[in-house]
Amino acid sequence: MVDDRKLDVLRAIVEDYVATEEPVGSKALVERHGLGVSPATVRNDMAALEDEGYIHQPHTSAGRVPTDKGYRLFVDKLATLKPMSVAERRAIATLLDGAVDLDDVVQKSVRLLSQLTRQVAIVQYPSLSRSTVRHIELVALTPTRVMLILILSTGRVEQRLVELDESIADTDLAELRVAVNQASVGVQIAAAAQALGALPDDVRPEQAGVTRAVVGVLSEAMSDHRSDERVAVSGAANLARYGDFDTAVRPLLEALEEHVVLLKLLGESGVDALTVRIGHEGPYSELAATSVVATGYGPQELHLGSLGVVGPTRMDYPGSMAAVRAVARYVSRILDEGNQ
Incomplete structure (x- = not known):
């Protein structure tokens, strides 16, 4: 078990690494996060976290970066959904309430999701067989x-x-x-x-x-609709800000061409139930450097499709989780209102 202090250290490492793309050292953690302990204590905690596989040292004399196991612990125990700002909620409502038909809802949703998260967004068209x-x-x-x-x-x-x-x-x-x-x-x-x-x-x-x-x-x-498994994709240009091109970006760019792959990445989350698959937890070994945040959508708990974001494991999980859930709820509401 990881005690609360080590969890705080892990949270700080994840947040700093996501923000800076640089391995994180003990001195920087103490200065930035006010952990209330000495750099020596933080170094001991980091050594313990490394022994347990939550962080690793990419090369000698470097700081530490999270592992898939570390990101998983962060998401399960530490990540809380960031509240959407008033401006973000207004943007979602304004854009989606103005949609004129189903295609418009899907296209606006996928663009909005990529803008909110700065990740690649994927929205599955409703599975019309349901x-x-x-x-x-x-x-x-x-x-x-x-x-x-x-x-x-x-x-x-x-x-x-x-x-x-x-x-x-x-x-x-x-x-x-x-x-x-x-x-x-x-x-x-x-x-x-x-x-x-x-x-x-x-x-x-x-x-x-x-x-x-x-x-x-x-x-x-x-x-015509019983085998309809189309997806809409937006935000591939967001991948340009990631440096790990060969390990994460190139395989993901190739996967964007295959809708069957994208549908399998999304999985089939229940309506209003978020799933986060990190690195090797995903279905494809060649995409082991990517993570997916996804959920289902549909009126009155009826799962019609899934939507989510995919990107390198070094993503803003709390922000991505909040945006995915918010957009899914708006899409579900629009479909529900259409049934009235």
Whole structure:
């Protein structure tokens, strides 16, 4: 077990190393942090922390830097979420409340997150296989052409044209509109597609052909989303401020090209539950010099996707954790309001 004084020393080392990029010595710690003990005592504490694997000396006569184990202890026991400033909270609210649709929410969120943290930000588009149907609208453009509008709980709107082999009367279209909504509203996409598939057998025989055409286009629109695993990325230029290019920055830049890799980096945190994976805790050995702070988002505890930041292990964990949580909560709120 590490006692409180050694924890204070570790906190000071992490904070100084993150701020300066320079190995930290005992004299600097005493001068900057007012630890209330002599440099000799701090040196003893640093030696003990090094023996236990929390810090290491990169080269002879240098100060100490945190190890992955040290960062982990810092995050678990020492890091408290920095309160967002009034200006930061206002910026989040102003930017995201002005989003016009789901794509706009995702793009604004990822840019905002990278600006707040000065890291690479990643936002997964909502996993629409978990979303539900909010409404289906059918609009007659001509007697044989219908505009189909599918609105999902995530705010995504899909439009499709349905070409009919026969004319449809307004009263029959209204009846079909009621039927497709009764079968699918409030139902997750996969189950809704299945329920709609049975609809042609449940309508009057003279409506079966039109119903089959509409259901076919609806099912196609829904199936487009069951494997939707896109991500938005912003802030790659932030990596330029890190000096450890070959060990951390280059592998991360290469990973940004692979969305599957980024999704695995984010993992699947629960809504409002932060996860911090440090260095070797991540899923890829080539990214062992990077850390990820991530959380899930979605309305009313429904996990629709994940968002987070990734960067070298020498990151501002408290600030990154606070920003990730705040942006996720705003996105969840926007999606929740869209369901009202």
